[in-house]
Amino acid sequence: MSYFALIPAAGVGARMAAGCPKQYLPLLGKPMLRHTVDAFLGSSRIAHTYVVVSADDAYVAEALPADLAGVTVLRCGGATRMESIRNGLRQLATAIGQDDLVLVHDAARPGLTPALIGKLIDAVGDHEAGGLLALPVVDTVKSTRTGPVTTMARDGLWLAQTPQMFPYRLLLRALEEAPDPEAITDDASAVEMLGLSPLLVEGHPRNLKVTRPDDLRIAELFLKMDEQ
Numbered sequence: 001m002s003y004f005a006l007i008p009a010a011g012v013g014a015r016m017a018a019g020c021p022k023q024y025l026p027l028l029g030k031p032m033l034r035h036t037v038d039a040f041l042g043s044s045r046i047a048h049t050y051v052v053v054s055a056d057d058a059y060v061a062e063a064l065p066a067d068l069a070g071v072t073v074l075r076c077g078g079a080t081r082m083e084s085i086r087n088g089l090r091q092l093a094t095a096i097g098q099d100d101l102v103l104v105h106d107a108a109r110p111g112l113t114p115a116l117i118g119k120l121i122d123a124v125g126d127h128e129a130g131g132l133l134a135l136p137v138v139d140t141v142k143s144t145r146t147g148p149v150t151t152m153a154r155d156g157l158w159l160a161q162t163p164q165m166f167p168y169r170l171l172l173r174a175l176e177e178a179p180d181p182e183a184i185t186d187d188a189s190a191v192e193m194l195g196l197s198p199l200l201v202e203g204h205p206r207n208l209k210v211t212r213p214d215d216l217r218i219a220e221l222f223l224k225m226d227e228q
């Protein structure tokens with residue numbers, strides 16, 4: 001059994017409102033996507049890394065040079081994150097075995113480390129429903145969903161991160177059969193809709209998803225710590 005990384009990187013980064021998709025913004029002089037890919041290239045557990053970009057992507061060739069070993073770019077991005085991942089999985093039908101494990105990881109989480117990848121792989125083991133990195137909620141959570149403000153009990157609440165790791169066959173089935181693709185904001189929720197319960201493995205704040213401009217500085221602080 002082998003482990004493969006699949007990085008969806010076909011978003012436009014609307015909330016970042018930068019001149020280019022956020023995954024190509026420089027962090028410490030290197031495109032964000034390159035930091036993300038380097039975490040997988042630095043892990044001895046990963047057999048190969050696939051990156052899904054949009055068909056007309058004009059930036060990836062510079063971020064990931066063609067001679068970079070261990071990475072393949074797939075130009076099959078879709079309109080949503082879920083579609084990008086599903087398209088990538090379909091394209092890899094002969095490259096990845098049905099029972100091999102796929103680690104889906106957002107390009108916009110450049111703070112991932114080989115140690116966190118190894119922690120996820122070791123903790124999930126051969127659990128049939130796979131698993132994901134997540135952080136226990138530390139703040140008090142308020143809800144306005146039903147009108148007046150209410151406070152939710154925070155114990156047992158987690159914030160999902162990536163990588164999220166599942167057997168190839170299970171992940172593709174979950175994404176193909178998802179009843180409401182709009183409601184799918186991560187891969188684990190598609191697997192949960194099949195009645196399965198992925199394992200939660202404690203991640204790390206450094207693995208934040210870069211979403212807004214201030215997040216760039218926070219991500220750089222974590223990356224700088226590695227250089228010291």
Ligand code: C5P
Binds near residue numbers: 008082
């Ligand atoms: O926009 P957001 O931060 O939620 O995107 C999460 C990840 O999904 C990013 O790495 C982004 O590039 C990717 N994505 C994608 N295809 C889309 C939308 C987002 O691969 N259509």
